[in-house]
Amino acid sequence: MNRVFNFGAGPAAIPLEVLQEAQEHLVDFHGEGLSIMEASHRSKMYDEVHNEALGLIRELYKVPEDYDILFLQGGASTQFAMVPMNIALGGKVEYADTGSWSSKAIKEAKILGLDPVIVASSKESGYDRIPENITFSDDADYAYITSNNTIYGTQYKTYPSTKAPLVVDASSDIFSYPVDWSKVDLLFAGAQKNAGPSGVTIVIIKKALQSRVKDSVPSMLRYTTHAEKDSLYNTPPTFAIYILSLIMKWIKGKGGIEAIQKSNEEKATLLYDAIDNSNGFYVGHAQKDSRSLMNVSFNIKDKDAELEAKLVALATQKGMIGLKGHRSIGGLRASIYNAMTKEGVEALVDLMQTFAKENS
Numbered sequence: 001m002n003r004v005f006n007f008g009a010g011p012a013a014i015p016l017e018v019l020q021e022a023q024e025h026l027v028d029f030h031g032e033g034l035s036i037m038e039a040s041h042r043s044k045m046y047d048e049v050h051n052e053a054l055g056l057i058r059e060l061y062k063v064p065e066d067y068d069i070l071f072l073q074g075g076a077s078t079q080f081a082m083v084p085m086n087i088a089l090g091g092k093v094e095y096a097d098t099g100s101w102s103s104k105a106i107k108e109a110k111i112l113g114l115d116p117v118i119v120a121s122s123k124e125s126g127y128d129r130i131p132e133n134i135t136f137s138d139d140a141d142y143a144y145i146t147s148n149n150t151i152y153g154t155q156y157k158t159y160p161s162t163k164a165p166l167v168v169d170a171s172s173d174i175f176s177y178p179v180d181w182s183k184v185d186l187l188f189a190g191a192q193k194n195a196g197p198s199g200v201t202i203v204i205i206k207k208a209l210q211s212r213v214k215d216s217v218p219s220m221l222r223y224t225t226h227a228e229k230d231s232l233y234n235t236p237p238t239f240a241i242y243i244l245s246l247i248m249k250w251i252k253g254k255g256g257i258e259a260i261q262k263s264n265e266e267k268a269t270l271l272y273d274a275i276d277n278s279n280g281f282y283v284g285h286a287q288k289d290s291r292s293l294m295n296v297s298f299n300i301k302d303k304d305a306e307l308e309a310k311l312v313a314l315a316t317q318k319g320m321i322g323l324k325g326h327r328s329i330g331g332l333r334a335s336i337y338n339a340m341t342k343e344g345v346e347a348l349v350d351l352m353q354t355f356a357k358e359n360s
């Protein structure tokens, strides 16, 4: 077996133990004589997997009972539209613009005929930070943030306190730290960065918020449709949910989300120290107090594209892939989600240090 260290931003690394368990049970699921992929979504065999995934999310992410956990499709991008379709009331909808994903969410609200208010933006400084003192109106229909900005490598250290319902796009940092649910009314994430394979979108929504959903919203696009049927209104992405259940078990085995957070902090510290101690050879994109623990975006001094490409190529040779920065900002990006091992980060730091010495 020759596994690379996968620093790709998404779909991203999945723990080896999870892949191996799925492999072991792929053809004959625990003696059932068929794969979980082939089982009816109405079967007892699938039902157990579905409920285990839901139960483990509630347990490990400490989701209070007055929230529903939904498994939807269409990716986080569909949530950009579902949020306004379901919970806008005709008043103000407010957004913090911290990067491309927030901008895309704002665009969808406009398509739906709303006039989204951008209460804060870090666009002017190349999205290198989370704006300070973001203030949402108390009477907004909702307040919208992107907790981790996958491309720019910035992340909220705490969510803003709002009177208006807070909506969080946590696509790239779900399950990486404990969430203060007293602040959040709706949190969503495509699973393929930190929670499993592509194909399932996790939505965690306060029950009370669902009273806003209007009959004019098509059935499949209503949160209530899926909440009422435990995400079994139609065929859910069964295999993706199965892998998600294994990932939740893996998190539990690691000691839960607090333990995962600690490990994430250690990994990120190794990488940011390597940048900070490089005598300016490496330059981080994010301002220090906005640095993401999930995506470390950086350049080589003077944005030397040739040296950057050389480092990416060398890393690939050494079994470290996915380090090319997003096409919109260039440079390099190391995505170090929950499943990235410390060993992987150490290998990268090692390479970065040698590379800096040889090319300074």
Ligand SMILES: *Cc1c(COP(=O)(O)O)cnc(C)c1O
Binding pocket: 010, 074, 075, 076, 077, 078, 101, 146, 148, 149, 150, 169, 170, 171, 172, 190, 191, 193
């Ligand atoms: C990747 C990403 C998305 C888009 O997710 P899809 O599932 O591909 O639609 C949205 N928001 C953030 C923060 C992301 O990182």
